[in-house]
Amino acid sequence: AQSVTQLGSHVSVSEGALVLLRCNYSSSVPPYLFWYVQYPNQGLQLLLKYTTGATLVKGINGFEAEFKKSETSFHLTKPSAHMSDAAEYFCAVSGPGPAGGTSYGKLTFGQGTILTVHP
Amino acid sequence: NAGVMQNPRHLVRRRGQEARLRCSPMKGHSHVYWYRQLPEEGLKFMVYLQKENIIDESGMPKERFSAEFPKEGPSILRIQQVVRGDSAAYFCASSMDRMNTEAFFGQGTRLTVV
Numbered sequence: 460a461q462s463v464t465q466l467g468s469h470v471s472v473s474e475g476a477l478v479l480l481r482c483n484y485s486s487s488v489p490p491y492l493f494w495y496v497q498y499p500n501q502g503l504q505l506l507l508k509y510t511t512g513a514t515l516v517k518g519i520n521g522f523e524a525e526f527k528k529s530e531t532s533f534h535l536t537k538p539s540a541h542m543s544d545a546a547e548y549f550c551a552v553s554g555p556g557p558a559g560g561t562s563y564g565k566l567t568f569g570q571g572t573i574l575t576v577h578p
Numbered sequence: 579n580a581g582v583m584q585n586p587r588h589l590v591r592r593r594g595q596e597a598r599l600r601c602s603p604m605k606g607h608s609h610v611y612w613y614r615q616l617p618e619e620g621l622k623f624m625v626y627l628q629k630e631n632i633i634d635e636s637g638m639p640k641e642r643f644s645a646e647f648p649k650e651g652p653s654i655l656r657i658q659q660v661v662r663g664d665s666a667a668y669f670c671a672s673s674m675d676r677m678n679t680e681a682f683f684g685q686g687t688r689l690t691v692v
Contacts, residue, residue: 463620495683500688501685501686502582502669502683502684502685502686503621503669503671503683504683505680505682508680549620549621551621564609564611564626564671564672564673564681565611565623565626565634566611566621566623566681567623568613568620568621568622569620570619570620571619571620
């Protein structure tokens with residue numbers, strides 16, 4: 460079974476400070492991992508994803524995340540926060556497909572982390 | 579290329595009425611996924627459909643909820659005899675095929691049951 464734990468439902472940083480949003484997962488199949496961002500009353504936008512290959516993945520808006528299999532983690536970082544980064548962030552892991560393997564659209568999401576950026 | 583289109587964006591229903599939520603996938607996408615986001619919670623998978631087929635409905639409540647994705651037209655999520663606990667945001671996502679690694683999400687339908 461798949462599960463995702465996001466540590467910290469609320470994270471607050473100052474503009475220009477490092478952003479670190481934590482995500483740990485468990486998966487019964489080789490995981491594909493995703494970070495999505497949701498602005499108020501909007502849908503989800505994909506920030507970045509890990510499928511195979513390089514474990515440090517770069518996404519949009521200066522975000523990146525590192526897949527660490529030994530720690531079952533996929534933490535999201537950004538070196539310098541901007542006011543426009545204020546939003547809710549969801550970590551997700553892909554689930555098993557109906558015929559085995561991995562289903563990339565059937566995702567298990569974490570509870571979300573609301574990021575607040577102070578001037 | 580238009581994204582995933584969901585309508586209506588907001589829907590208000592009285593208890594006992596039916597709610598019909600529509601999702602038009604991105605052009606060329608034949609896989610559709612429905613998710614529900616309850617207040618203060620993350621998204622929960624409900625159902626996965628391909629054209630004319632339900633592939634995985636392991637997240638669907640056993641009663642009152644149904645989904646379809648006909649050969650022509652949008653995917654429909656139907657909730658019969660709505661109750662206050664059905665109030666949530668319902669998101670649809672589509673992908674090109676099962677091997678595609680990204681599912682694109684619509685902006686959601688926010689259902690309020692009064």
